[in-house]
Amino acid sequence: MTGVRTAIRRTALAITATAALSSAAFAQEVQWQMAGTFASALPQLGTLGKRLESQIAKVSGGDIEIRFYEPNALVPPLEVFDAVSVGAIDAAFSTPGFWGGKVPALQVFAALPFGPASPEYMAWFYFGGGKEIFDEIYAKYGIHSVMCGMLAPEGSGWFRNPVNSVDELAGQKLRFFGLGAKALEKLGVSAQLLAAPDVYPALERGVIDGLEFVQPAIDLKMGFYQIAKHYYFPGWHQQSTFFDLMINKDRWDALSETQQAQIEAVCGDNVRYGIAEGEAIQFAALEELKAKGVELHTWSDEDLAKIKAAFDEVITEQIAADPDFARAYESFSSFRENYKIWRDIGYLK
Numbered sequence: 001m002t003g004v005r006t007a008i009r010r011t012a013l014a015i016t017a018t019a020a021l022s023s024a025a026f027a028q029e030v031q032w033q034m035a036g037t038f039a040s041a042l043p044q045l046g047t048l049g050k051r052l053e054s055q056i057a058k059v060s061g062g063d064i065e066i067r068f069y070e071p072n073a074l075v076p077p078l079e080v081f082d083a084v085s086v087g088a089i090d091a092a093f094s095t096p097g098f099w100g101g102k103v104p105a106l107q108v109f110a111a112l113p114f115g116p117a118s119p120e121y122m123a124w125f126y127f128g129g130g131k132e133i134f135d136e137i138y139a140k141y142g143i144h145s146v147m148c149g150m151l152a153p154e155g156s157g158w159f160r161n162p163v164n165s166v167d168e169l170a171g172q173k174l175r176f177f178g179l180g181a182k183a184l185e186k187l188g189v190s191a192q193l194l195a196a197p198d199v200y201p202a203l204e205r206g207v208i209d210g211l212e213f214v215q216p217a218i219d220l221k222m223g224f225y226q227i228a229k230h231y232y233f234p235g236w237h238q239q240s241t242f243f244d245l246m247i248n249k250d251r252w253d254a255l256s257e258t259q260q261a262q263i264e265a266v267c268g269d270n271v272r273y274g275i276a277e278g279e280a281i282q283f284a285a286l287e288e289l290k291a292k293g294v295e296l297h298t299w300s301d302e303d304l305a306k307i308k309a310a311f312d313e314v315i316t317e318q319i320a321a322d323p324d325f326a327r328a329y330e331s332f333s334s335f336r337e338n339y340k341i342w343r344d345i346g347y348l349k
Contacts, residue, residue, distance in 0.1 A: 030064045030259060032090035032251070037077040037098065038196050039070055043217050043281065045196070048149040048243060048274050049093035055266045064259060066091060077195040084246045085141045091247045093148065096134075097178040098193070103141065105324035108332060109134050111238040113180050113311045118150050118240040118275050120339055125242070128335035133328050144252035148267035149243030152215055152278030154235035156180075156299070158203070158228040159210040166303040175199055175211035179314060180237025186310035196222075203227050212237065215278060216285035225294045232297045236304060243274070 034053070038045035053068045071077045080092035081099045097110025109130065115121070124130045125147065138145045163169065170188030174181075181191035194202055202208045204227055212235070213219050219231075245267055252260070290296065299307075319326040 028254075028256070030060075030066075030255065032064075032066045032247075033074060034066050034068050034091040034093055034245070035074045035077075035080045035083065035089050036068055036071055037080060037092065037094040040068060042196065042221060043215075044149070044151055044274060044278055045214060045218060045243075048270055051273065052093065052148060052245065052266060052270055055269065056263060059266050060259070060262050064262060066263075068093065071195065071197060077197075078193075081141075081143075081246070084143055084248050087142070087248045087250060089248075090251050091245060093243065093245055095241060095243045096145070097241070100178055103137060103324075104318055104322045105133075105137050105328045107178050107318075108325065108328040109242055109244075111178055111180075111241040112332070113178075113183055113237045114308055115239055116336065118152075120336070120343070121240050121242070122150070122271070123339065124332055124335040129331045130328070130335075133324075133331060137324055137328070138246070139249060142249045143246050144249045145244045145246045146264055146267045147242050148245040148270050149274040150271045150278075151238070151241040151243070151274060152282065153240065154212065154214050154238040155216060155219060155231055155233055156212050156235045156237060157210055157232035158212070158219070158224045159230045159232070160228050162230050162295075162297065163232065166299070166306050172209040173207070175202065175208050175213070177212065177237065179311065179318075180212070182314040182318075183237070183307055183311040186313055187306065200224065200227075215282055216289060217278075217281040220285045220289055225289055225292045229294050230297060231289065231294050232299060234298065236299070236307060 034049070036046055036049050038049070040046040040050045049068050053066055056064050056066050074080075074089050075083045077094075078098065080089070080094060081102060083089045084092050095110045096106040100107040100110075109125070116124070125134070134145070157163070157174070166187060169184065171190075173190045173192070174184065175194045176184055176189070176191040177193060181189075181193065184191050192208070194208075196213075199211060199213060200222060203211060203224065210228065211224070213222060213224070216231075219225075225231075245263070255263075286296070315329065319329060
């Protein structure tokens with residue numbers, strides 16, 4: 001009897017092993033084209049996309065290839081949402097805030113003015129109900145998206161001349177991002193979102209009077225200091241910023257659970273890497289900018305209060321205009337109110 005049981009056990013193990021080998025042999029290899037919305041040479045904005053490309057190849061043993069394409073190589077940067085949605089391209093590396101004109105609610109998942117640092121933002125997204133709403137919203141457009149990077153706080157303005165008060169911004173044309181742009185419009189600013197390749201030429205030709213772009217390390221690479229010498233902080237509009245990997249939903253659904261998990265794991269590590277790198281590279285960039293003649297400024301408490309009041313108006317309007325925005329922002333606000341209990345007692349002031 002013992003011999004029979006042993007034989008049966010060996011046969012079962014052999015069948016299991018054969019099935020596993022067969023499954024591996026017929027696993028579908030993935031070769032995707034991924035549009036970048038920022039050049040691969042730009043720190044974080046592009047390098048995190050290139051890192052995704054290299055890391056997913058390693059983690060999957062070469063079974064998943066997500067090839068990064070430079071902006072405009074496949075489609076213009078601000079058109080990648082539609083291209084992924086209809087399946088013209090497989091994926092894109094971007095930030096949800098770029099699509100606020102199409103899907104207002106996605107701005108809640110990109111960067112919130114006067115909003116959270118990365119630990120609080122991630123806590124809400126992964127454990128406070130944010131991800132479920134995020135997935136539902138993207139699915140309406142045939143997209144599955146995975147958070148795949150996070151940026152440190154940004155600078156909030158480059159100007160040729162000092163700005164003594166935010167009141168002086170009225171009538172100026174500024175390149176600005178997301179909900180922050182809408183807040184400045186309340187103060188009389190003409191705000192517009194420009195793709196990265198268009199920003200420096202617009203500043204150089206006087207098409208815009210000033211701008212915000214990203215962090216000191218990235219802004220240094222962009223060369224804004226050659227035209228504007230006054231750089232303003234803090235980045236009230238983007239204290240932390242999520243980047244995501246948008247994937248055509250049909251392509252995502254066709255993946256095996258293992259392949260989906262591999263992409264999620266690499267993107268999760270990309271978030272970790274982005275936060276750590278972003279915090280590590282700013283001080284050297286600030287020193288170099290100062291050496292190039294850039295003067296650093298900070299907004300006064302009075303100025304920040306005026307901007308915050310304008311932002312509160314924007315939020316009220318956005319909530320009234322879009323049910324998905326209202327649902328997402330209410331979820332975040334409720335979590336933030338509860339999180340404040342922990343933040344106030346758990347962290348040094």
